[in-house]
Amino acid sequence: MGHWTGEQLKARAGVLKAMAHPARLRVLEALAERDHCVCEMQALVGSDMSTVSKHLSVLRNAGLIADEKRGTNVYYRLLVPCILKSLDCVETVLQKQAQKHRVLAGKAGA
Amino acid sequence: MGHWTGEQLKARAGVLKAMAHPARLRVLEALAERDHCVCEMQALVGSDMSTVSKHLSVLRNAGLIADEKRGTNVYYRLLVPCILKSLDCVETVLQKQAQKHRVLAGKAGA
DNA sequence: TGGCTATTTGGCTAAAATGCCAAATAAGAA
């Protein structure tokens, strides 16, 4: 909880950066439910297969997911189940922001 | 907990992206303790004042912090105290990664 | 008012991230 070193800050920022993309969040969300192969995730994300593969490698390099070959496909699994729960506070941020916008728009008051 | 829409994913990714920088994490860490003025945070971050100011505006636009003028200085405060606790799982990621690296280096086994 | 002091903004350059296509790989099926 004390002061982090520059290296520690960099490492933490790196993990956050890996998560900070809509497609990659979508992947994490899916993997929190069950393992998925790349082709399934391409359908979810809706981008080119090569793009999806690169997103997956970002998440893998960050230590968030791992891959495993099963038959013809490569399946990915979530290494850190807590990661989606750690978005709870992000939710709070968005709620507060929505609240503020409502107030600024004069539609309601707290 | 269900499936997020594209907009929801984008909003969540946006907040994470705002956090995903060493200097900005350092700022959040400091503000979790108490309010700080910009000049104090410049000392903490060690970059040009204008750079620090831009980092602060990223965090402000994301809804994570707010500013308030007090005398000569502008003080920032953390709007969402839970945000640093939401890094607990990031910690877990780093620990698992360090563990894996130890195993790959053959220095120990679980 | 004029001059500070603290902070923000504009402008610019360098670096990193995105996403597509095409080519390379890997591995099962025939």
Added chain:
DNA sequence: TTCTTATTTGGCATTTTAGCCAAATAGCCA
């Protein structure tokens, strides 16, 4: 082995981010 399918990698163009300097603001103090 050869064909095919699933995935990764290389390359490239476009966009976004980062960080510095210099200039613009804002507000206090004399």
